[in-house]
């Protein structure tokens with residue numbers, strides 16, 4: 001097997017240079033500082049700059065607001081954004097929902113939202129989880145009741161990340177409480193104007209939300225797919241999030257790399273720390289025990305980037321949790337100093353990675369749920385939870 005780095009052809013290398021120049025211009029210190037401060041996973045100005053280049057939906061044609069990139073160029077773009085820690089959580093949720101909108105929305109709704117998505121003016125968040133429905137999404141209770149040409153929405157969503165920066169939520173609602181739970185669900189691209197959004201700040205530094213719907217009235221043209229048949233509409237974005245979607249390269253390819261970025265930088269900062277002499281002039285890296293522990297993190301990084309689909313999701317999260325914990329242990333007190341504290345290694349990146357790591361086992365479907373997906377849908381084993 002050839003482990004040499006991939007050589008890019010001239011055209012691809014030129015495109016990568018274009019991406020790097022774009023990042024140098026638009027990814028300012030202010031963008032990073034805002035993300036440290038808010039944990040929002042989104043920067044409106046940067047997002048619109050991406051939109052102006054056609055890089056929010058880069059494989060769409062220029063007339064649709066894209067840039068006509070090839071799927072491979074899209075991979076290059078996504079990798080560089082990830083490597084530079086661009087806050088792209090809301091771009092990610094918008095992209096996940098887009099396939100369902102393209103497939104199931106009325107022409108009126110497509111005309112209303114698609115140009116704005118491409119330009120960066122419109123974003124979507126995921127309105128799945130509720131206080132009593134997380135892994136078991138079909139247990140959702142948020143009600144949608146038809147009233148003429150409108151629907152009335154009542155209920156509460158939990159962990160609706162990015163809602164404060166989004167115009168619409170891809171909303172799971174119950175329209176038939178008497179049907180078996182998978183059969184009474186209807187999906188909406190629900191305008192968020194009129195919903196109450198309350199911030200939730202996590203241990204990992206991320207901002208997410210509770211969203212309350214109290215008699216919110218929306219037009220029927222915001223419905224995606226048929227009434228009570230929402231489960232099949234939901235499946236597209238959900239499968240893509242679980243790394244079980246179609247064969248679009250970036251979605252699958254980025255699974256292992258999803259949390260790789262945090263590990264890459266934590267590792268780099270730890271190596272840098274290990275190369276510095278202490279007060280006695282000794283460098284930690286000269287100790288074989290330290291080198292062995294750093295090498296283990298480097299190996300974790302390799303396996304993270306190689307595993308595809310739901311396997312990548314699990315390995316990526318679990319390796320990050322283990323690596324961040326090991327690095328904190330290796331560095332001692334300097335490793336637990338947070339961003340902006342004097343003497344924090346790597347500007348607090350290792351401490352942050354350790355906190356951030358914990359949530360990665362939960363969102364986007366927990367690692368347990370991904371193990372079920374591998375067992376049931378890839379290995380054909382019996383269902384863990386009978387219908």
Ligand SMILES: Cc1cc2nc3c(=O)[nH]c(=O)nc-3n(C[C@H](O)[C@H](O)[C@H](O)COP(=O)(O)OP(=O)(O)OC[C@H]3O[C@@H](n4cnc5c(N)ncnc54)[C@H](O)[C@@H]3O)c2cc1C
Nearest residue numbers: 126127128129133134135159160161362363364365366368
């Ligand atoms: C920071 C953050 C951001 C999030 N962003 C969003 C978002 O944008 N939109 C959104 O809708 N949701 C979001 N979520 C919610 C997330 O998807 C859910 O928390 C997750 O799916 C788990 O649901 P739950 O919290 O209700 O836990 P539960 O489903 O109650 O699970 C509790 C425990 O039981 C285990 N478990 C449950 N069912 C099974 C099973 N069948 N087999 C094996 N083990 C099982 C789980 O792995 C977990 O350990 C976010 C969560 C966090 C923490």
